[in-house]
Amino acid sequence: MRxxxxxxxxxxxxxxxxxxxxxLAIDMLPYISARTGGMVLTGAAAPVRCREIRNALPxxxxxxxxxxxxxxxxxxxxxxxxxxxxxxxxxxxxxxNGILDGQRDNRASYAVTPTCFIPADQAGDMSVLKAVxxxxxxxxxQDTVVLLPCSWRWLRRSSLPHLIEQIRAxxxxxxxxxxxxxxxxxxxxxxxxxxxxxxxxxxxxxxxTDLAAFDAMAHGAQGAAVGASAVLRHGVAPRPDNGGxxxxxxxxxxxxxxxxxxxxxxxxxxxxxIDPWTCDCxxxxxxALTRFTDSEADVIAALQHTVCELYGxxxxxxxxxxxxxxxxxxxxxLADAWEYHRLLASQTGTEVPFPKVLQAWHRxxxxxxxxxxxxxxxxxxxxx
Ligand SMILES: [Zn+2]
Numbered sequence: 001m002r003x004x005x006x007x008x009x010x011x012x013x014x015x016x017x018x019x020x021x022x023x024l025a026i027d028m029l030p031y032i033s034a035r036t037g038g039m040v041l042t043g044a045a046a047p048v049r050c051r052e053i054r055n056a057l058p059x060x061x062x063x064x065x066x067x068x069x070x071x072x073x074x075x076x077x078x079x080x081x082x083x084x085x086x087x088x089x090x091x092x093x094x095x096x097n098g099i100l101d102g103q104r105d106n107r108a109s110y111a112v113t114p115t116c117f118i119p120a121d122q123a124g125d126m127s128v129l130k131a132v133x134x135x136x137x138x139x140x141x142q143d144t145v146v147l148l149p150c151s152w153r154w155l156r157r158s159s160l161p162h163l164i165e166q167i168r169a170x171x172x173x174x175x176x177x178x179x180x181x182x183x184x185x186x187x188x189x190x191x192x193x194x195x196x197x198x199x200x201x202x203x204x205x206x207x208x209t210d211l212a213a214f215d216a217m218a219h220g221a222q223g224a225a226v227g228a229s230a231v232l233r234h235g236v237a238p239r240p241d242n243g244g245x246x247x248x249x250x251x252x253x254x255x256x257x258x259x260x261x262x263x264x265x266x267x268x269x270x271x272x273x274i275d276p277w278t279c280d281c282x283x284x285x286x287x288a289l290t291r292f293t294d295s296e297a298d299v300i301a302a303l304q305h306t307v308c309e310l311y312g313x314x315x316x317x318x319x320x321x322x323x324x325x326x327x328x329x330x331x332x333x334l335a336d337a338w339e340y341h342r343l344l345a346s347q348t349g350t351e352v353p354f355p356k357v358l359q360a361w362h363r364x365x366x367x368x369x370x371x372x373x374x375x376x377x378x379x380x381x382x383x384x
Pocket of ligand 1: 279280281282283284285305306308
């Protein structure tokens with residue numbers, strides 16, 4: 001028997017999930033905050049792992065992303081689907097309900113729609129995006145988040161109002177994945193568009209992302225899911241052979257001072273002639289960030305360090321009030337990161353450019369788009 005959910009928004013609000021392949025979930029689990037964190041599991045092992053973890057730790061939030069968007073492009077006729085051992089299966093409403101029930105039967109804290117990839121808005125044709133929301137709105141359930149795996153092009157000024165309109169029309173909370181080759185927020189108009197989206201849609205969480213989670217939550221996103229490995233830090237174009245997001249066999253660490261992920265090989269270059277930076281998280285315990293080797297154990301330890309640092313940052317965000325105070329905190333993090341980039345450059349005598357995405361986040365924020373109702377009331381308002 002599935003437990004009913006009381007208020008899915010309460011589960012989502014201000015929560016930072018770690019998105020990880022089911023095979024790595026147990027290694028990350030000790031570093032996941034039960035109160036403010038949780039996990040999104042990907043890959044074939046996700047359902048079994050979800051059940052195991054939730055049986056052992058019922059307080060920990062765990063959900064499943066089937067990754068249909070990494071396999072198949074959505075159409076207006078078939079926006080949802082799933083890869084099965086018998087091949088690709090398109091899902092009608094009954095089939096969709098069955099898959100969502102299956103996630104809950106595996107004790108997922110809430111269900112997540114297996115939405116296929118939503119390509120860029122072609123010349124005003126929003127039929128695919130509309131089909132996702134229209135079908136999801138037919139679901140008679142309160143335990144579901146609708147996944148919208150979208151091309152980054154939806155964040156451009158010309159398309160953004162349509163995306164906002166559809167997310168606002170959705171009866172369920174929405175988890176947005178932004179897809180691009182490489183970092184989607186290095187694309188023109190994307191960082192501003194995402195901020196405006198977060199400000200305009202109160203029931204939006206940002207998924208399969210990186211530190212953009214913090215920029216989004218500072219600007220009103222309800223919550224976020226950060227990928228543990230590089231492939232899980234943004235959406236990917238669908239390919240039939242896409243896996244659930246493995247990890248590359250070289251260590252990558254989040255350097256919190258720089259608000260940036262770096263390969264350990266890069267850190268070794270920087271710190272070849274000066275004392276390397278150390279880390280005080282519970283994994284590193286004051287050790288140098290350059291110590292991780294290519295061994296499997298070290299690659300996992302580097303991931304555990306990164307999870308700890310993400311939750312360290314998230315604890316600070318969580319302590320602020322949503323709105324100006326939270327944005328002020330985030331701006332201070334960015335200002336500090338800029339200083340650390342300068343410091344590192346002067347200490348090492350190398351060039352350490354301030355990344356393009358951090359520059360974009362350092363700029364002032366755009367306002368929310370008014371709702372259609374607000375538009376009307378502005379038009380109609382006059383002396384009473
Ligand atoms: Zn550490």
